[in-house]
Amino acid sequence: MIDFADVTYRYPDGTNALTGASVSFQSGEITAIVGPNGSGKSTMARLMMGLLLPTDGRILVDEQDTRTTPASVIRRLVGLAWQNPDNQLVCGVVEDDIAFGPENLGLTTTEIAERIDEAEDLLQLGDIRTTSIHSLSSAQKQLVAVAGAMALRPSYLILDEVTARLDPSSSHRLLDGIRVWARDHRSGVIMITHHLSEVLRADRVCRLEALPSGGRVAAFGSPDEILRDAKHDDDVALESPLYDTIFRLEQNGVHLAGVPETVDELVEQLCR
């Protein structure tokens, strides 16, 4: 568990990025973090990794306080993949790139091969295994960057808007792979996202809001609770105009059975 207890992070210039956050992220679960730009989503991710230390309050990663535990220890527990894969791919060929992290952990060749196989299998990268990184599309590069982070087998994996440049089918492939990976290794996954489909696939959702005094945790719960309880459609800050429409239809008395993920699902639900 990553446990935030009344965590505030203040920039050196005195402005708050995050104020009084108390939430926990469980192993084996996928938690989505949503909220508008400036609500402290990335700050929260950096705090989990020990890249930033709380100004007030404390964060425990598997019972270890990020303020007193060496950063190298926290970094092994908490991994990160972010958008913009060009900044995180280091080798010439796909399988070498995925192997780079595990090799630096000093694993045996057999263990490394097993981890590459697993990541490639889960994200269905087989046909590009020996392809040069430079000839991949940006979507493929993004999948490889995530595979590299998975191969390190952190106890918690943070995905910072990794599906921003993926089309729906690659994005589903990635999320399905991540879910199996989280279950098999009892790892926690924390996804920062603006996508409705990812929020609906998460086990829990942490909604942040941007106040003049800084970012704040506004709500924590199941995807359905969070999406239905938001007072204003901008609160969840999803990229999808569809969610805005669903939200306003509900306010106009159209009660749907669930939150539809696609336009086709919404049409189905309306016609039911």
Add this chain to the structure above:
Amino acid sequence: MSLNLEHIGVRAGGRMVLSDFCLQLEEGEWMAVVGANGSGRSTLAQVAAGLLKPRRGCVTFNGIDIWSRDGKPARARLGLVMQRAEDQFLGETVYDDLAFGLRQRRVAEPEVERSVEETLGLVGFDLQEVRGRSPLGFSGGQRRRLAIAAILVLQPKVLILDEPFAGLDCQARLDMVQLLEVLHRRGEMTILSLTTDLDFVMQANRLALLIDGKILLVGHMPDFVANRTLCREAGIMLPEVIRLALGLRERGWTVPILGSVGALESAIASQWGQRKHA
């Protein structure tokens, strides 16, 4: 007049990225080009901005070939905001970053300060508040606007934006649309925006569809709706609300396809009520 791309051909990696490509931008027009990944979108942006000299064809600005001997001043009036422009800050402070290009052009410092202040105001910042702050200390949407300011401060006549909405949340996208509308309405700016989808392009004067390095359709949203099979094959989705209206029509609902979102929503709400009671 204004920016004219004639029979452009660009070759890269053994294939034609743009082939026999023509596009004409009228002065003061906002054109939105929509193209899937790999359609040649970013190459087109670079050619239009005078950063990439095409192998074939000709780019003219107000009648002057921008690659001719007298073309340099014309090229200086074309401004490109690249993909993820916020990763390309040059100055340590907001002020230095915006002043960079002007100082390169040997503009006197009082004039630099005046231009920087005016441009920051245009994108919604107060110079005195942000002057000494690092551009990296802002949120994603704010950084994107600062990056656009760094181009605007050079007073381009044509502003070319590659994927201006990528990676921004819904509110920041709406803010960006609003900023582009303001720039456009001030009248002096011709805008060419390039995106991968048809969301957030409603305010443009004309839309163009880019497929495999060729423009296959120039028109307005109804033309794209009429050619939705072509769009789908090119990997371009119609806006979600239009797809919703089309889907409901197929199921016998009477809903407007090209009206406002509000009109669609109230049509759905009233017919949903009637259907429940029926």
